[in-house]
Amino acid sequence: MKTANEYLPTKYWLMKSEPSTFSFQNLTTKKSEFWDGVRNYQARNFMMQHMKVGHKILFYHSNCQTPGIIGECEVVAEASPDLTAQDSNSKYYDPNATTQNPIWYGVTVGKPIPFPKPIPLDLIKKQEKLTEMLLLRRGQRLSIQPLSEAEYKSLIELGLTP
């Protein structure tokens, strides 16, 4: 079984968000959004080092009634400092972050395309081709995960096929 880093390099990603915090509908309304609040080094490194403009992102709703992939978007700007880390009023505040050393970074995502048929986690689990997905690994909590091209294509097909 591949580790997350063994998926690299890739042009395809899965990003998790709790819809109560930031939903795909929010992205559709706002058109684009700076992905702030990531406070995990592995996820940060994916954004800082590997996510490039034009890379495809599958948008996953977690911690909600029907967890699953609800649509697609893409990277529209490469990583820049996450200023919420320097804001003592933010819930993402990190007292160690400074202008000189911002520590945390985020990409900007945009160009949302809703799936005519969102893909619930239940359905992903039933796919023969997707049994190896990082998302399905026990205890996997990474909020940004690389996808293989084959995984991405299978998922797109599920989302776009009635």
Add this chain to the structure above:
DNA sequence: GCCAACGTTGGC
């Protein structure tokens, strides 16, 4: 709301 699994922290 529960709780298993994980990442991080900090004492030693």
Add this chain to the structure above:
DNA sequence: GCCAACGTTGGC
């Protein structure tokens, strides 16, 4: 560098 304690994630 170990590892127990703690906080967080996220499905259920």
